[in-house]
Amino acid sequence: MPNGVRTNPSDPVTTRSDELWARAAGLVPAGTQTLAKGPAQYVRGLAPKYLQRGVGSHVWDVDGNEYLDFSMGVGPLSLGYAYPSVDDAIRAQLEDGITFSLMHPLEVEVAELVREVVPNAESVRFGKTGAEVTSAAVRLARAFTRREKVLCCGYHGWHDWYIAVTDRDAGIPRAVRELTFTLPYNDVGAALEAIDDATACVILEPVTFEAPRNGYLHELRRACDRVGALLVFDEMWTGFRIALGGAQERFGVRADLACFSKAVANGMPLSLLTGREDVMALLEKDVFFFSTFGGEALSLAAARATILEMREKHVPAQLATQGRFIKDAYNRLAREQGLDGTQCVGLDARTVVTFDATMGDPLVLKSFVQQELLRRGILWNGFHNLSFSHSDADVAHTLAAYRETLALLAQAIAAGEVRARLRGEPVEPVFRRTSHFHTKPQPAAARA
Numbered sequence: 001m002p003n004g005v006r007t008n009p010s011d012p013v014t015t016r017s018d019e020l021w022a023r024a025a026g027l028v029p030a031g032t033q034t035l036a037k038g039p040a041q042y043v044r045g046l047a048p049k050y051l052q053r054g055v056g057s058h059v060w061d062v063d064g065n066e067y068l069d070f071s072m073g074v075g076p077l078s079l080g081y082a083y084p085s086v087d088d089a090i091r092a093q094l095e096d097g098i099t100f101s102l103m104h105p106l107e108v109e110v111a112e113l114v115r116e117v118v119p120n121a122e123s124v125r126f127g128k129t130g131a132e133v134t135s136a137a138v139r140l141a142r143a144f145t146r147r148e149k150v151l152c153c154g155y156h157g158w159h160d161w162y163i164a165v166t167d168r169d170a171g172i173p174r175a176v177r178e179l180t181f182t183l184p185y186n187d188v189g190a191a192l193e194a195i196d197d198a199t200a201c202v203i204l205e206p207v208t209f210e211a212p213r214n215g216y217l218h219e220l221r222r223a224c225d226r227v228g229a230l231l232v233f234d235e236m237w238t239g240f241r242i243a244l245g246g247a248q249e250r251f252g253v254r255a256d257l258a259c260f261s262k263a264v265a266n267g268m269p270l271s272l273l274t275g276r277e278d279v280m281a282l283l284e285k286d287v288f289f290f291s292t293f294g295g296e297a298l299s300l301a302a303a304r305a306t307i308l309e310m311r312e313k314h315v316p317a318q319l320a321t322q323g324r325f326i327k328d329a330y331n332r333l334a335r336e337q338g339l340d341g342t343q344c345v346g347l348d349a350r351t352v353v354t355f356d357a358t359m360g361d362p363l364v365l366k367s368f369v370q371q372e373l374l375r376r377g378i379l380w381n382g383f384h385n386l387s388f389s390h391s392d393a394d395v396a397h398t399l400a401a402y403r404e405t406l407a408l409l410a411q412a413i414a415a416g417e418v419r420a421r422l423r424g425e426p427v428e429p430v431f432r433r434t435s436h437f438h439t440k441p442q443p444a445a446a447r448a
């Protein structure tokens with residue numbers, strides 16, 4: 001019998017997952033289209049690799065095991081799997097068609113709705129992926145300012161201008177690499193030193209897990225204004241999650257351009273480029289940003305249904321409530337076990353569990369927790385990406401599972417056997433060389 005969302009008597013059977021993975025070898029380079037979904041992020045030998053279906057906050061793998069999901073498609077399932085009002089909207093649109101030969105009314109209607117809920121969205125365009133709209137924003141900023149240098153902070157997608165600053169920069173021309181630099185988050189001094197009159201824009205994730213300090217976002221706004229650079233918010237994780245209108249709404253800071261994707265269409269592929277009318281007007285003639293599927297109607301129908309539901313049901317507030325409950329309880333349970341080196345941190349609607357190196361190898365510790373949660377029917381990769389479908393019963397099950405798991409972790413640490421008690425290969429670091437790398441200003445040692 002497949003495992004379920006409870007403390008299971010045995011590890012999940014993953015025969016079909018493993019068969020599919022074997023067929024992908026050599027055929028699908030890297031095995032996955034989305035790095036964060038790949039097997040390197042899960043304990044190999046124990047975790048499932050392929051999911052078949054989902055309802056609400058629960059998913060079933062190809063072997064029939066059921067899990068409570070805390071990744072939620074790595075962000076997009078903001079309402080939940082198979083969410084009725086969104087799926088009804090998609091089905092209704094499907095009756096009429098998916099992609100057309102002229103524009104579709106939804107392109108206007110969803111743009112109007114986005115203007116209502118996203119601050120400073122004077123103009124709106126659509127894309128399919130996050131990388132598409134962050135790249136369009138950078139191109140617009142360069143065209144508007146007639147400058148080339150870009151300062152970034154966070155992860156912004158696979159395109160040349162950004163990946164150039166990571167350790168996966170093969171295939172990117174040197175000339176492109178020399179134009180992008182990273183800023184350390186929350187370091188006002190570094191930002192003031194780096195933002196100069198050669199800067200086209202500062203693009204950043206306005207917040208990840210550390211809240212902005214010392215008026216960081218406001219300082220960036222002022223520094224950009226001083227030199228005539230644009231401020232671009234990458235709101236992939238913040239938009240339609242910490243508030244409908246993302247960090248601009250939550251922190252009261254105006255961005256010149258803001259980019260959204262992930263949570264806006266409950267799993268359908270859609271991204272938004274929003275911002276100042278005078279900047280976005282360059283898309284009329286000078287700056288090229290067009291694609292075959294930009295106005296695809298199923299995703300727009302899904303976005304409209306998602307945004308309306310979120311607004312009516314106050315979804316961001318609900319995500320925060322459930323998330324805060326989990327965060328506070330995790331930290332209490334960890335302290336009860338004397339595990340001072342693990343914490344749950346972040347804004348309530350999206351938190352992450354961290355492991356301090358003083359307790360042992362953080363990746364091995366994370367793998368151990370993941371293993372024990374999988375045995376209790378929870379699919380977890382360190383994050384709590386809350387959805388509107390995460391119920392009180394889901395939260396109660398999660399806390400019971402954490403209580404048992406953290407007790408086992410404390411025992412394993414005391415016995416010096418965390419790695420030995422792992423039934424598979426530990427998870428690998430997530431590719432995210434996004435700070436302290438190709439920085440501007442350069443650290444003093446590198447300048448010398």
Ligand SMILES: Cc1ncc(COP(=O)(O)O)c(C=O)c1O
Nearest residue numbers: 129130131155156157205234236
């Ligand atoms: C903050 C942020 N920006 C941009 C992207 C890129 O989006 P996509 O993978 O849809 O291209 C991501 C993806 O995870 C992201 O987290």
